[in-house]
Amino acid sequence: MAAERQPQSSWLWTTSVTLGLLLMEFILLSALVPTDWSNRVRDQEVRWISAELGLESATAIFATAQGWYGALFLNTGLVDASYRLLLPDEAAVRHTPELGKLAENPIWPWMKGRLDVVWYSLYMAIQRLVVLLAWWPFLAFALVGAIGDGLLRRRIRQAGFDYPSPLAHRLAVRGMLGLGFVVSLGLFAPVPLPPLAVPVLAVALAAALSLMLTQTQKRL
Known part of the structure; x- marks a missing residue:
């Protein structure tokens, strides 16, 4: 029982740490990365x-990424809702002069820049995921080859009593x-990543x- 709990707790710990670091990365990204960057x-x-991938492949990748982003965030209204919720409404400011000074507060341009960075980051994450999936034939070939090589070497080691x-x-x-x-x-990651990093x-x-x-081990 203890041997079963240890791998499970290890997986839970790894997953929790990964999700926590992803959340921290996203928060720091939203707070610190300039929009121009x-x-x-x-x-x-x-x-x-x-x-690196050619114009035809690049066009397909961009179209797929835009389609996924649109289906997840634009068509669902999440992008527009975030701007309406966190930024002052221009029509309300025009009809209510008392809100004019509040709307001139420099915090609103900063907030708009943070929202832009958040949605840019989500789009880039989707685009990078599409690039990763575009390499699936190479990934499948590498993994199948690795499985075959590993099992063959394991049988050789078993035959030699290693x-x-x-x-x-x-x-x-x-x-x-x-x-x-x-x-x-x-x-x-707030840095450009080359698509050739995927096969590496x-x-x-x-x-x-x-x-x-x-x-x-010899006995699974």
Whole structure:
């Protein structure tokens, strides 16, 4: 029973830490990143995607990202509702002169900039997710190859009566969790990310998966 609780508590702890760091990253992003910087990050990634993946693939990626963003946030009214809720209504200010001085408060341009950054960040996260999914044939090929390689090496080790290394197995599992953690944080990272980072991460994941299977205990 204790052995079963330990992996479960480890997964819960890892998930909680990841979600907490994602929330902290999103809060810091919303509070500190300038709007102009978000625009430059988006423009740089657009140029990289177009140059490295080709115009046809880039067009499909942008269309898919815009469609998902529109379905999740624009068509549902979440974007408009956030601006209406947190910013003074221009029509109400025109009809109520007493609100004029309140509307001139410098906090409102700052608040609008923070909302712009939040929605830019969500759009960029969706676009990066679409780029990640666009590499699915390479990801599938790398993972299938890693599984086959790991199982074959495991059978060879069993035939030679070699004992698996618990340390190597543990490091491989932690490496896979770390890669998932990096990908999760990368979705909201306030820096431009090249699309060719995806196959690099896929190769690293495949290597960790192959090592984990190779060093898995003989009796599952």
